[in-house]
Amino acid sequence: MIHMTLEDVRHLVETVLRRHGFSEPHVQAVAATIVAGERDGCTSHGVYRLPGCIATLRAGKVSPDAAPEVFDSAPSVVRVDAHGAFAQCAFHAGMPLLVEKARSQGIAMLAINRCVHFSALWPEVEPLTERGLVALAFTPSHAWVAPAGGIRPLFGTNPIAFGWPRADKPPFIFDFATSAAARGEIDLHRRAGKPIPLGWGIDKDGQPTTDPLTALNGAMLTFGGHKGSALAAMVELIAGPMIGDLTSAESLAFDEGTKSSPYGGELIIAIDPQRILGAEAARHLQRAEAVFEGILGQGARLPSQRRYEARVLSEREGVRIPRALYEEIQALLVA
Numbered sequence: 013m014i015h016m017t018l019e020d021v022r023h024l025v026e027t028v029l030r031r032h033g034f035s036e037p038h039v040q041a042v043a044a045t046i047v048a049g050e051r052d053g054c055t056s057h058g059v060y061r062l063p064g065c066i067a068t069l070r071a072g073k074v075s076p077d078a079a080p081e082v083f084d085s086a087p088s089v090v091r092v093d094a095h096g097a098f099a100q101c102a103f104h105a106g107m108p109l110l111v112e113k114a115r116s117q118g119i120a121m122l123a124i125n126r127c128v129h130f131s132a133l134w135p136e137v138e139p140l141t142e143r144g145l146v147a148l149a150f151t152p153s154h155a156w157v158a159p160a161g162g163i164r165p166l167f168g169t170n171p172i173a174f175g176w177p178r179a180d181k182p183p184f185i186f187d188f189a190t191s192a193a194a195r196g197e198i199d200l201h202r203r204a205g206k207p208i209p210l211g212w213g214i215d216k217d218g219q220p221t222t223d224p225l226t227a228l229n230g231a232m233l234t235f236g237g238h239k240g241s242a243l244a245a246m247v248e249l250i251a252g253p254m255i256g257d258l259t260s261a262e263s264l265a266f267d268e269g270t271k272s273s274p275y276g277g278e279l280i281i282a283i284d285p286q287r288i289l290g291a292e293a294a295r296h297l298q299r300a301e302a303v304f305e306g307i308l309g310q311g312a313r314l315p316s317q318r319r320y321e322a323r324v325l326s327e328r329e330g331v332r333i334p335r336a337l338y339e340e341i342q343a344l345l346v347a
């Protein structure tokens with residue numbers, strides 16, 4: 013393992029992105045997401061993603077410099093056309109108007125169109141909770157996941173993130189794929205030569221497998237059987253056709269076998285409890301705290317608790333990157 017400070021990681025990621033021609037706004041925004049993933053111990057969406065970003069660029073499947081365009085579409089609808097670039101800059105461009113609309117309307121949505129998406133969703137949900145908003149985010153990916161009862165890939169790994177603001181405490185946030193595990197997690201098992209748990213994937217004939225490559229080439233499975241399957245379908249619909257963008261099957265067709273990051277849309281919903289509840293907001297948000305106390309009170313943990321703890325540790329002690337990944341990234345500095 014290679015030990016690095018977070019500043020080292022940021023410098024390395026930014027240097028690679030610049031070296032390959034990304035414009036400065038994309039360098040900054042994409043690097044911030046990758047470093048945040050590594051910092052918070054989300055290795056499936058940390059520096060491991062950097063070679064994929066460059067491969068996507070080389071395949072001609074992401075714009076390195078397109079500027080996002082923001083449209084004020086309706087009293088509670090913001091649209092951002094990413095023009096084929098990674099989603100981060102589009103999110104930053106649309107967020108101020110999303111927040112303004114959520115505050116004035118009580119609820120608002122940001123539809124990002126024509127973006128390339130490789131990242132976790134919590135980096136988008138967290139800043140909204142920091143502004144006192146409840147937030148939800150969804151995006152389809154590539155058709156890798158079989159519906160419950162089927163054996164052929166149809167859905168993306170289709171993550172759902174939810175954030176709830178808490179006074180004087182880090183927000184309550186969960187963020188997970190609707191597949192049993194993110195595809196990145198299965199690929200990390202492959203890279204480490206480790207088997208995957210039963211229930212994550214099946215082979216091409218629909219037989220259960222613990223071999224990561226067999227699952228990647230066969231089909232991934234949804235979490236929670238028909239329940240995860242229905243949620244995956246919901247993500248396809250509300251972050252695909254509902255916002256005029258691609259389904260995971262369409263994204264995979266657009267990919268043309270290049271194994272690039274998924275292309276399509278992302279839906280972010282922001283809700284302002286203050287606008288809904290007025291003077292009663294503080295009292296009701298305080299009542300909500302009983303839910304978290306009820307979880308913690310029986311020895312269970314909150315989602316994101318591990319992530320926040322990893323953040324404190326990484327900021328103090330830095331992070332450790334597998335040597336093979338580090339060397340792969342170093343090679344991108346000369347190639």
Ligand SMILES: NC(=O)C1=CN([C@@H]2O[C@H](COP(=O)(O)OP(=O)(O)OC[C@H]3O[C@@H](n4cnc5c(N)ncnc54)[C@H](OP(=O)(O)O)[C@@H]3O)[C@@H](O)[C@H]2O)C=CC1
Pocket residue numbers: 054056057129130131132133134151152153169170171172173185186187188189190191192193194195197274313314315316317318319320
């Ligand atoms: N852009 C894209 O298309 C895609 C992105 N992704 C991203 O991949 C990431 C990982 O997804 P996935 O593999 O499904 O993640 P996990 O199955 O690891 O679940 C992650 C969530 O569950 C929480 N959690 C895990 N264990 C517990 C526990 N014992 N008690 C309470 N909460 C728990 C995590 O909190 P904590 O972090 O604190 O452990 C986190 O909020 C996500 O960030 C997702 O956005 C996934 C698919 C597609």
Ligand SMILES: O=C([O-])C1=[NH+]CCC1
Pocket residue numbers: 056129130131153154169189193194195196197273274
């Ligand atoms: O891990 C995953 O499933 C994905 N991460 C980005 C696109 C899909």
